[in-house]
Amino acid sequence: MSTPRLELRHVRKRFGDLAVLADISLSVRPGEFVSILGPSGAGKSTVLQLLTGALAGDGGDILVDGAPLAPGSHRFAFMPQRDALMPWRRVIDNTTLGLEVEGLSRKTARARVEPLFLEFGLSGFEFHYPAQLSGGMRQRAALLRTVVQERSMLLLDEPFGALDALTRREMQHWLAGMWTRHRWTVLLITHDVREAVLLSDRIYVLSARPARIVRRFDVPLAHPRPSAAAPQVAAIEADILKTLFHPEE
Amino acid sequence: MLSVTALFLGWEAYVQLSGISPTALPAPSRILVQGIEQREALAEHSLATLQATTFGFACSLSAAFLFSVLVDFFRPLRRALFPVFIITQTLPLVAIAPLIVLWFGFGLTPKIVLVALVTFFPMLVALAQGYEATDRDIEALLASMGASRVRIFLSARLPSALPYFFAGLRISITYAVVGAIFAEYAGAAKGLGIYILNAKNNFRPDLVLAAVGVSATLTLTLFGATVLVQRAAMPWARLAESKP
Ligand SMILES: Nc1ncnc2c1ncn2[C@@H]1O[C@H](COP(=O)(O)OP(=O)(O)OP(=O)(O)O)[C@@H](O)[C@H]1O
Ligand SMILES: [Mg+2]
Numbered sequence: 001m002s003t004p005r006l007e008l009r010h011v012r013k014r015f016g017d018l019a020v021l022a023d024i025s026l027s028v029r030p031g032e033f034v035s036i037l038g039p040s041g042a043g044k045s046t047v048l049q050l051l052t053g054a055l056a057g058d059g060g061d062i063l064v065d066g067a068p069l070a071p072g073s074h075r076f077a078f079m080p081q082r083d084a085l086m087p088w089r090r091v092i093d094n095t096t097l098g099l100e101v102e103g104l105s106r107k108t109a110r111a112r113v114e115p116l117f118l119e120f121g122l123s124g125f126e127f128h129y130p131a132q133l134s135g136g137m138r139q140r141a142a143l144l145r146t147v148v149q150e151r152s153m154l155l156l157d158e159p160f161g162a163l164d165a166l167t168r169r170e171m172q173h174w175l176a177g178m179w180t181r182h183r184w185t186v187l188l189i190t191h192d193v194r195e196a197v198l199l200s201d202r203i204y205v206l207s208a209r210p211a212r213i214v215r216r217f218d219v220p221l222a223h224p225r226p227s228a229a230a231p232q233v234a235a236i237e238a239d240i241l242k243t244l245f246h247p248e249e
Numbered sequence: 250m251l252s253v254t255a256l257f258l259g260w261e262a263y264v265q266l267s268g269i270s271p272t273a274l275p276a277p278s279r280i281l282v283q284g285i286e287q288r289e290a291l292a293e294h295s296l297a298t299l300q301a302t303t304f305g306f307a308c309s310l311s312a313a314f315l316f317s318v319l320v321d322f323f324r325p326l327r328r329a330l331f332p333v334f335i336i337t338q339t340l341p342l343v344a345i346a347p348l349i350v351l352w353f354g355f356g357l358t359p360k361i362v363l364v365a366l367v368t369f370f371p372m373l374v375a376l377a378q379g380y381e382a383t384d385r386d387i388e389a390l391l392a393s394m395g396a397s398r399v400r401i402f403l404s405a406r407l408p409s410a411l412p413y414f415f416a417g418l419r420i421s422i423t424y425a426v427v428g429a430i431f432a433e434y435a436g437a438a439k440g441l442g443i444y445i446l447n448a449k450n451n452f453r454p455d456l457v458l459a460a461v462g463v464s465a466t467l468t469l470t471l472f473g474a475t476v477l478v479q480r481a482a483m484p485w486a487r488l489a490e491s492k493p
Contacts, residue, residue: 052393078393084386087485088408097404101394129485149394 002065005030005153005185006051013046013062014210020046022210024060028153028187028202033179035188035196037240038206044189045081048155051187052078065152077151081158081189083142085130091141092117092126098149113148120144121174136167143175153185160195172198182224193240197233198225205240207247214247260302275455284459290444295463297431297439301357301429302471305364306422313369317376321402327377334370342367342428355438368421375417379410410484415479422475426468441467 004027013021020043028034038044049055050062053071062069069075077098085094095116096109104112117123120140130138139159146154159175160168172195179186179199190196196203203217217240226233257277263269264276271279271353284291346363353359381404391401433442441483448456480487 029257049389052389054392072395074393074395076393078390080386080390082386084390085407086387086405088411088483091262097391098394101391101396101400101404129488131485150298 001031004028004063005032005065006187006218007061007063007066008047009061009063011050011062013043013050013055014058019210021057022207023212024206025213026187026204026216030152030185032201033184033186033188033199035190035200035203036206037190037193037196037244038211039208039244040191042206042209043211044085044191044206045154045157048078048157048187048189050075051155070079075151076153076155077146077149078155079142079149079157079159082139082162083130085138085142085145087130090127090129091122091133094130095141095145095148097145102149113144116144116148119178124204133169135163136171139163139171140174147182147184151178153187155187155189157189157190158191160192163191167197175199176224193237193244194228197236198228203240205243205247215243272327272452272454275458276427280458280462282457283453283455284462287456287459291460291463292443294439294444295462295467296442297437298426298429298433298464299467301304301360301440302364302422302425303465304357305361305429306368306425307395308361309365309369309421309425310372312365313372313376316379317373317410318402320377321406322398334373337366338370340366342431346431349432350436355436356380359435360429360432360437360440364425367424368430371421371424372417374416375413376410380406383409412481415475415483418475418479419472420473426464426471430464 006026006028006098008024008026011021012019024047026034026036036044036047046055050057051069053069053074056071064073064075085091086097089097092110092113093106093115096104096106099109099112100106114126117126121142122137122140122144125133125137130141133141143156143159145157150174160171163171176199186199188196188199197219200219203219205217206212207214216235219236221232228234228237261277264271264274271360310367316330342363345366346359349359349362349366353362365380380402387405387409388401391405396404429440430442430445433440434446435442437443441464445457448454448460
């Protein structure tokens with residue numbers, strides 16, 4: 001068995017009197033797509049903040065490729081809950097942000113992202129401003145900004161949470177296709193059961209605050225996934241929903 | 250525009266019909282004619298006022314920007330400095346203008362000081378507020394990429410402050426003109442303020458009002474210029490409509 005890319009062991013976090021994460025253990029192997037599914041306000045974003053280094057944990061271990069996560073190491077490419085595109089930067093300059101922070105010149109950075117615009121369905125919009133994009137395009141731009149950083153793992157915080165239902169479905173299938181081709185290592189936060197089942201190799205279900213891992217679901221179906229109507233998919237979805245609504249059973 | 254025209258027409262009609270003395274209330278037509286006759290003097294004095302305004306405003310802008318950066322990076326400074334700045338805003342202009350002229354003489358310096366005094370704090374507050382308005386997610390994103398504080402300031406906080414900066418600019422530029430005229434009124438060799446004072450002392454309300462008209466035009470022009478600069482500096486701000 002290979003070393004996990006990421007491993008959390010009994011991670012805890014509280015904000016003053018508010019215990020947010022009670023006991024979080026999970027692991028993500030290289031090339032795996034793993035989701036954290038949980039109720040609103042459970043502390044899902046907090047898990048990612050511990051990984052990006054925005055917050056320090058109160059206990060437990062975070063291991064990256066077997067070694068403790070060093071503060072200030074910036075090992076992950078993070079996509080925040082809202083797209084966080086800068087309205088004053090053109091789409092192309094938004095997507096190069098991470099590369100520019102790394103010290104690449106604007107020209108080199110642009111040359112690196114330009115070939116990817118077609119695949120991300122954004123060609124022709126390089127020099128538009130984010131305000132001129134539709135919701136789905138904004139999310140694709142934000143994802144492009146995330147993947148071009150070429151970090152060892154992607155952290156996606158409810159990337160489609162703000163989209164209308166139709167666009168969200170469309171984007172989920174698009175992401176499934178992209179992932180099948182690229183096999184990024186992904187940790188996805190979501191509260192959409194269908195999204196989790198469509199995309200993930202493994203799903204961790206969180207309890208309400210203070211959050212524990214209630215159950216772990218492996219999804220043994222090959223990618224690309226069968227449609228939601230397929231019986232195996234429906235069975236897993238039903239099982240997850242039951243766990244969400246009755247976590248104690 | 251229409252209401253302004255109506256106002257002037259009504260004014261003109263009233264003066265013509267009532268036969269009121271032009272030293273009490275001059276008709277707009279008289280103000281215009283006298284103003285044109287005096288255009289060289291008016292232009293010269295306006296130029297002095299414009300100069301005081303722009304120099305003073307440039308000084309206060311630079312200082313406000315410098316301090317805004319300073320208090321953004323060193324938070325405790327903010328609590329130490331802001332009370333002092335707020336006090337400068339409570340000083341009555343009528344009292345402070347003659348004092349400043351007394352200290353700095355009749356040249357350009359007292360005007361610059363007074364203009365800076367009235368515009369510095371509004372600009373500082375606008376900038377500080379603008380930095381605070383930065384989207385937390387954008388900052389978190391930059392931090393996750395390994396950006397330094399300086400980098401986050403330049404890439405996120407500074408551009409986020411632009412709308413606030415321009416809102417402050419539009420208000421301050423009108424204060425700036427008023428501040429310059431006040432300083433001149435308290436004593437100056439040249440400027441619209443001293444022109445107004447002299448015209449008043451010579452019982453020429455028509456020339457007072459002509460100078461007022463010129464200063465209003467000056468303010469409006471500067472105001473318009475800031476709007477144009479804002480459009481050029483923030484092209485994204487007007488784009489939200491044209492989605493694919
Ligand atoms: N920096 C902070 N200081 C204090 N409390 C915080 C902080 N960040 C988050 N919290 C609190 O921790 C709890 C969990 O927040 P978090 O954003 O992780 O939830 P979430 O599961 O991502 O919710 P959502 O589904 O709404 O995105 C919330 O009650 C929130 O108010
Ligand atoms: Mg969240």
